[in-house]
Amino acid sequence: MSNRYVQRRVAAWLAAAAFVPALQAQLIPAGSPIPKRDKPPVVFLNGYQQDCGGSSFAGTFGKADAVLQTNGQAVVFFDNCGVANRPTLEDLGAAFGAFLDGLKFDDGTAVTTVDAVCHSMGGLILRSYLSGKKTAGGFAPPAAVRIRKAIFLATPHFGTPIASLLGIDAQVRQMATGTPFLFDLATWNQGTDDLRGVDVLAAIGNAGTGATSGTAGFDDGVVPLTSGSLGFLAAGRTRVLPLCHIQFSGLFAVVCPASVNGIANIQAATDPQAKLIVSFLNGTDDWRSVGVAAEDDPLLSKNGGLQLAARAADDSALQLNSASAVTGSGTAVDLKFPDRTVAYNDKIPVGALSLTVNAGSSRLTGSYTLAKAAYSTLVFKTGPAIGRVYPAASVTFPLAVAPGQFVAIYGEALAGSTATAASSNYPTQLADAKVTVGGSSSPLYFVAPSQIDAIIPDETPTGLTQITVQNTAGANTVNVMVAAAVPALFTQNSSGSGPASALNASRGNTLVTAANPLRAGDYVSLYLTGLGATTRRDGLDWAVAQPTVTLGGVSCPVSYAGRAPGYTGLDQINCVVPAGLAAGAAQVWVSSAGRGSNVATLAVQ
Secondary structure, eight states: OOHHHHHHHHHGGGSOOOOOOSOOTTBOOTTSOBOOOSSOOEEEEOOOOSOGGGOOHHHHHBTHHHHHHHTTOOEEEEOGGGSTTOOOHHHHHHHHHHHHHTOBBTTSOBOOOEEEEEETHHHHHHHHHHHTBOTTSSBOOOSSOOEEEEEEESOOTTOBHHHHHHOOSHHHHHTBTTOHHHHHHHHTBTTBOOGGGOEEEEEEEOOOOSTTTSSTTSBSSSSBHHHHOOTTTOTTOEEEESOBSSOOOGGGGGTSOTTSOBTTOBOSTTSHHHHHHHHHHHTOSGGGGSSEEGGGSTTGGGEEEEEEEEEOTTSOEEOEEEEEEEETTSOEEEOBOTTSSOEEEEEEESEEEEEEEEETTEEEEEEEEEOTTSEEEEEEESSOOEEEEEETTOOOSSOOBOTTOEEEEEEOSEEETTOOTTOSOOOSTTTTOEEEETTEEOOEEEEOSSEEEEEOOTTOOSEEEEEEEEETTEEEEEEEEEOSOOOEEOBTTSSSSSBBOEEEGGGTSEEOBTTBOBOTTOEEEEEEEOOOOEEEETTEEEESSOOEEEETTEEOOEEEEEEOTTOTTOEEEEEEOOSSOOSEEEEEEEEETTEEOOOEEEEEO
């Protein structure tokens, strides 16, 4: 058997199943107007296709269109084979964006919001679109996030070992575990991928025989469980089903039994993956009883994945000479690094790890606690390292800051997707550092070994920019999203929750507390950061994007919103307490330019 023949046949593992039902009339043909319904249309994205001549919706998703028609949703299909010459995944992401731009309802209006269901490589196309990843390098995220909810079916977020064996074309090569493409996608926004805040769910199969991952039940015949998990984003958003990547047959049933269905091949509304999709898109909790939570899977609950890269103190990339990990029990774990840029392993016992990386003339060591059911992405470097950039008032999601915002820059010994402001293992590299945002110097208000408090310059444009921290020990640069507004309320306990930092302007600007509650008709001054750009009017700096305030579930009419007079980076909102609120701690939150703040409380009488 020739190697070329084997490559062609093994490539079929990445292709969709071959079943074609008799009817698929509900699927909206490409370029046709979409019926306007109460629920958004659903765009399906297929995975890698070995033979684009035979690509079809039914070939991957079976009767999913009929199932969603019953659910009251129109279905459209982004077929990656419709983009000529098998381009890179970056180019497919851009093509998907153009596809969304062209969607129209039957009344002629543009489709502004869709749901998405992605099989395998289709999920990487969606992620590339959301991040704006470019083939030539860098990222240009779309200004508007058009996706409401997304479901990933067996997406190799961190690659597949099968692709590593093939290298048939650019798409397959990019899906190989440990590629720079996947590493960049996982670290494009502050060392992680927050998927732009899209509400997401993943389903992964564990019916594989272990021919792919080395352990039966740890893959679907193509994708290891850790690679398909959304644990890098959040726990509780990945379900494990007893299914295969596709429905295998013949010789290739050795990787997953021929009797087991493919995870995207939906034949009836009673199929588990159909129940999961319908429930999640409808906003019910029924999907939580489909399959098993990733964190409860017998294998995923004990293992995680890891990929890491190394940089010098000046932030330049280092080529890897060796990389190793040792678990808390003393077990050595092999880390592979095929192109010397990214080291990885799909299956590592969770818990404490001791890591050693030799790169160039540098030998880097450190410790890390590996989480279960997730793939962690780390950048190993000496010198300053940025873990997160949050609004100084509160942690927010998705990750973004606003022009003129007061932010806290937290250091991390290993900057990566699991770095949080709650970490207790801060390094000492941020001392005496200077900060630039998009090349402009940032005013600094506090500089310590583990934290810098700074201001995002007012002139910073929205979109993706870079924040650089530099001192005599070196430098570190991360991408940061800048939004028109990212409101974050200050609270009296500095935690981002509990009583808001607010004054009763009607009662001598006294602090609002349980002992000094607000009354209907009082003017309350809320203090926050992140209202964004301002315009000068009547001696005040008014926010260009005017926010709304909700207090106790009722609108609190705003009389002023903008910079607190005399305080850079501090914003103030004055609003009138509405009548009819229940006495006690009323929840308060702010919305501006499509972003909501953290939820705090105000005492009301």
